[in-house]
Amino acid sequence: MSLELKGITKSFGSLVANDGIDLAVGDGEIHAILGENGAGKSTLMNIVYGLLSPDSGTISVDGKLLEIKSPSDALAAGIGMVHQHFMLVPVFTVAENIVLGHEKSNRLGLLELETARIEIERVSKEFNFDVDPDAIVETLPVGIQQRVEIIRALIYDAKVLILDEPTAVLTPQETDELLRNMKKLRDKGTSIVFITHKLREVQEAADKITVIRRGKVVGTALPTATQEELASLMVGRPISLEVEKGPAKFGAPILKVSKLNVFDTTGRRLVKDVSFEVKAGEILAVAGVQGNGQSELAEALIGLQHHVTGEIFLDGTHIKPGGVREALRAGMAFVPESRELDGLIASFTIAENLILDLHDLPPFAKGISLDPKIVADQAEIRVKEFDVRAQSVQDHASSLSGGNKQKVVLARELSRPVKILVASQPTRGLDVGSIEFVHERIIAERDSGRAVLLFSTELDEVVSLADRIAVMFSGEIIAIVPADTSREKLGLLMAGINNENAKSA
Numbered sequence: 001m002s003l004e005l006k007g008i009t010k011s012f013g014s015l016v017a018n019d020g021i022d023l024a025v026g027d028g029e030i031h032a033i034l035g036e037n038g039a040g041k042s043t044l045m046n047i048v049y050g051l052l053s054p055d056s057g058t059i060s061v062d063g064k065l066l067e068i069k070s071p072s073d074a075l076a077a078g079i080g081m082v083h084q085h086f087m088l089v090p091v092f093t094v095a096e097n098i099v100l101g102h103e104k105s106n107r108l109g110l111l112e113l114e115t116a117r118i119e120i121e122r123v124s125k126e127f128n129f130d131v132d133p134d135a136i137v138e139t140l141p142v143g144i145q146q147r148v149e150i151i152r153a154l155i156y157d158a159k160v161l162i163l164d165e166p167t168a169v170l171t172p173q174e175t176d177e178l179l180r181n182m183k184k185l186r187d188k189g190t191s192i193v194f195i196t197h198k199l200r201e202v203q204e205a206a207d208k209i210t211v212i213r214r215g216k217v218v219g220t221a222l223p224t225a226t227q228e229e230l231a232s233l234m235v236g237r238p239i240s241l242e243v244e245k246g247p248a249k250f251g252a253p254i255l256k257v258s259k260l261n262v263f264d265t266t267g268r269r270l271v272k273d274v275s276f277e278v279k280a281g282e283i284l285a286v287a288g289v290q291g292n293g294q295s296e297l298a299e300a301l302i303g304l305q306h307h308v309t310g311e312i313f314l315d316g317t318h319i320k321p322g323g324v325r326e327a328l329r330a331g332m333a334f335v336p337e338s339r340e341l342d343g344l345i346a347s348f349t350i351a352e353n354l355i356l357d358l359h360d361l362p363p364f365a366k367g368i369s370l371d372p373k374i375v376a377d378q379a380e381i382r383v384k385e386f387d388v389r390a391q392s393v394q395d396h397a398s399s400l401s402g403g404n405k406q407k408v409v410l411a412r413e414l415s416r417p418v419k420i421l422v423a424s425q426p427t428r429g430l431d432v433g434s435i436e437f438v439h440e441r442i443i444a445e446r447d448s449g450r451a452v453l454l455f456s457t458e459l460d461e462v463v464s465l466a467d468r469i470a471v472m473f474s475g476e477i478i479a480i481v482p483a484d485t486s487r488e489k490l491g492l493l494m495a496g497i498n499n500e501n502a503k504s505a
């Protein structure tokens with residue numbers, strides 16, 4: 001089935017998220033939509049799936065104009081979607097989730113639970129999905145939950161399958177398997193809209209590529225295009241994807257963590273007996289599929305988690321659980337995963353945000369008040385050094401783009417006399433140009449003798465920056481391996497498979 005969009009426009013207030021988008025997805029084609037975070041990909045696909053209504057524009061399937069007012073309309077027209085954030089009911093079984101909420105379907109009519117079970121097993125077998133229809137969804141790993149969403153679309157006979165950033169939650173091996181299954185589906189005639197920002201995957205699986213930037217289609221390409229060409233299209237200027245990094249000069253251990261456990265409020269253990277150290281002049285990267293305890297570990301180190309056991313020493317100073325200020329004063333810089341929530345105060349100016357942790361120290365504090373001239377002058381210097389693109393340092397932080405917010409956080413955190421930089425997903429959602437800048441700064445920190453602990457779910461980032469790699473799975477560090485470890489081995493570790501420790505089967 002072919003899908004054609006013409007002139008799709010959608011605004012949220014003054015923001016034009018989709019601006020006259022034309023897209024033609026051919027019959028039995030894998031069509032990649034490539035674009036940076038915020039480019040408008042999910043908005044466009046939510047329109048096609050009936051979750052949002054466009055301000056203008058048309059959708060047609062096999063040349064026939066469609067009116068899609070809800071996901072049921074989309075499903076009835078043969079359009080299925082797997083969302084970036086899954087839409088399953090966690091306490092229901094797989095089969096119940098598949099029956100749920102889709103009364104209208106062109107093939108099965110009202111789907112009975114028993115029919116659903118049979119269909120799940122049929123599709124599971126065909127694609128080697130290995131999904132138990134009676135499993136409770138919340139007990140399943142995310143990779144399997146995604147399969148449930150794919151199965152649901154296939155059972156409802158989707159002829160166009162939309163996958164919104166499906167690989168974000170997968171290990172490299174799971175990603176390879178998904179790409180193989182996408183090709184299998186395509187070969188049977190299903191059209192696939194594959195949304196991603198990962199160039200490697202686009203080159204591997206796509207038949208055609210449409211690149212979106214700031215709500216507009218800026219070009220189309222074939223998978224034979226180089227990664228540099230694709231990245232340049234995404235960003236709108238020439239881009240180098242190489243990270244330049246010399247050999248590391250290790251010093252003394254700076255951060256020592258032993259037998260650290262983190263619990264949630266219900267007593268569930270999210271980080272399990274984690275021990276490691278990071279040396280001066282070293283980048284230790286923590287790799288893993290998202291949701292395996294990395295965020296909680298990072299937060300525990302800076303004192304943002306409250307149910308913690310075990311020991312943390314920063315250059316000999318014992319850091320007590322919950323001791324944020326203590327950790328900062330002992331020389332920890334922290335770049336949080338969520339800049340909007342933890343990194344910046346949106347209603348403060350850029351200049352004020354640059355001194356959030358320092359405002360009660362000289363030279364900024366004069367008695368009990370801030371010296372506005374010094375605050376502003378320092379801000380000008382930082383903004384230049386960290387290439388923050390803003391009209392004025394007196395603008396509110398909320399006016400900055402994601403990449404520039406991240407630069408402000410980095411500028412603030414690295415302007416203190418720190419001993420270790422703990423950075424959690426520091427490039428998530430940034431444009432390729434900002435990513436380049438952040439990577440250079442992280443390497444510069446290492447080269448100036450600081451320790452760096454980098455949490456990243458992007459394997460490319462881990463491999464290009466790390467001196468050693470710790471892999472987290474299910475709350476544990478299941479191995480710490482050299483930086484030149486193969487992707488394949490890293491992928492197995494990310495899935496919790498450590499052959500070295502495996503007992504004979």
Ligand SMILES: Nc1ncnc2c1ncn2[C@@H]1O[C@H](COP(=O)(O)OP(=O)(O)O)[C@@H](O)[C@H]1O
Nearest residue numbers: 012015017035036037038039040041042043044
């Ligand atoms: N419901 C919404 N209300 C307001 N703004 C939104 C909404 N959904 C998306 N946006 C904005 O629209 C833009 C495009 O978002 P999105 O389509 O999610 O991008 P992508 O999927 O390419 O990362 C972003 O600036 C985002 O903040």
Ligand SMILES: [Mg+2]
Nearest residue numbers: 041042043084
């Ligand atoms: Mg999206």
